[in-house]
Amino acid sequence: LQGIRTAAIGDAAVLVSALCNKIVIVALFCLIFWCGNKKYAYGLAMSFVFSALAAQGLKILFAVERPFVRWNKIHPYKKALKTATGYSFPSGHTQVASSLLVYTAFSVKHAWAKVLCFATVFAVMLSRLVLGVHTPSDVLVSFIMTSLICAAVNKFSFCLEKKHSLKTAVFGVCISAAVLVFAYFCGAPFVMAEDCIETAVTSLALFVLYYIEINFIEFDSSKNFIKSKRFANPLKFVLGMLGVLILYVSVGMIEEALPDFAFAVKNIKNIVVFVWACCVYPIIIKRWAKC
Numbered sequence: 001l002q003g004i005r006t007a008a009i010g011d012a013a014v015l016v017s018a019l020c021n022k023i024v025i026v027a028l029f030c031l032i033f034w035c036g037n038k039k040y041a042y043g044l045a046m047s048f049v050f051s052a053l054a055a056q057g058l059k060i061l062f063a064v065e066r067p068f069v070r071w072n073k074i075h076p077y078k079k080a081l082k083t084a085t086g087y088s089f090p091s092g093h094t095q096v097a098s099s100l101l102v103y104t105a106f107s108v109k110h111a112w113a114k115v116l117c118f119a120t121v122f123a124v125m126l127s128r129l130v131l132g133v134h135t136p137s138d139v140l141v142s143f144i145m146t147s148l149i150c151a152a153v154n155k156f157s158f159c160l161e162k163k164h165s166l167k168t169a170v171f172g173v174c175i176s177a178a179v180l181v182f183a184y185f186c187g188a189p190f191v192m193a194e195d196c197i198e199t200a201v202t203s204l205a206l207f208v209l210y211y212i213e214i215n216f217i218e219f220d221s222s223k224n225f226i227k228s229k230r231f232a233n234p235l236k237f238v239l240g241m242l243g244v245l246i247l248y249v250s251v252g253m254i255e256e257a258l259p260d261f262a263f264a265v266k267n268i269k270n271i272v273v274f275v276w277a278c279c280v281y282p283i284i285i286k287r288w289a290k291c
Contacts, residue, residue, distance in 0.1 A: 001130050002075065010077040013127035017083060020096040020124060023248070027241060028100065030277050034240055034285070035233040038221050040107060042160045042210060047103040047153045048096070049172065049203045051146040053179045055095040056086075056196035058145075060188050064089035067135050080131035086195045090142035091134045097124040098146035106154040165214045172207035176200050198267055205271040209278040219282035223289035240281050247273050 005013075018024070025048070033041035066088045068074040076084065083093070098121050105117040125139040159168045180200035183193045213219060224232035225239070251269040255262050 002132055005077065005130055005132075009130060010079065013130040014077065014079050016123050016127040017080065017093055017131065019120070020093045025096065025100070026244060026273060026277070030240055030244065031237055033219075033277065034221060034281070035237055036221060038219065039157070039160055042214075043107070043153055043157050044100060044103055045206065045210075046160065046168075046172075047146075047150045048099040049206060050153065050175070051095050051099040051149045052092075052199045053175055053203055054145060054149065055090050055092055055142060056199045057179050057182060058090055059087040059092075060183055060186050060193055060196050062089050063087055063188060063192070064138075066133060068132055074132050076132035077130075080133050084131075084133040086192050088134060089138045090145060091125070091128055091138040092142075092195065093128055094121070094125050094134075094139045094142035095146050097121045098143050099150060102147045103150040103154060106150060162214050165211050169207045169211035172210075173204055176203040176207065180204070194263060198263075198270070201267045202270045202274070206274055206278075209274055213278050213282065217279060217282055217286070219286060223285050225285065225288055236285065240277070243276055243281060244273055247276055 029041055029045060032044065064087055066076070066084060068076045086092070101117040101121050105114045108114060108117070121143065125143060128134040128139055129136065158164065177200070180197060183196040183200060186193070224236055226232050226235060248269065251265065251272060255265040255269065258265060
């Protein structure tokens, strides 16, 4: 793959990998949660969170270096190095793509939609190999592990209902806390454990926010700012994402201004964004619709 990699192929692989960018994940969750099916959005989120905790925990446990660190003949595509953080095994990008698209494949009925989901996942897997930042075992194990977690979440999707929300939230908080403690005390260099810690902290917050929203806010995605069927959901999504971007930029400026506390501020930024997405903005929509 490295032998046939040209600048055009490398740039295309970077673009495919960018589908797993954090802001893309947030936008997808918000679109489904605010404008579509709330239960499906939570199922998608649980698939992502549990598989991310598993992947990041395994990265720390096995501590497998990137292929270009292990073998001198492997030369990564330079534009991909910013996203090649932490250890190599299993692949984080494959986990992200699989958690979102494999769960979706379980949920849709049309065969062409299922094929499209799996084709996109395999495109992401191939892109990580083309860029020279993962090995076949990295992406294959990540895909299999995440697919099994997606199947389990789909099987037990009834646990996302309000009557089971406390058990689900407590279970998620316990798993997140266990991964967080493991990441802190496993002895791995902090720079290699950052992604795992960030994932665990954000997951903790998400499970708490899930419990608060489903029990006290009870957001209904059919509620809108205007009555127009054509423009109601687009307006709701655009205004909500505008709030997300404002939070990202404003907290990001604080992150740059305080380099010694950048990691802590980054975690705060993640939590603040999901507080807005899961609680504050739904309350605003609900109050506006009621008025």
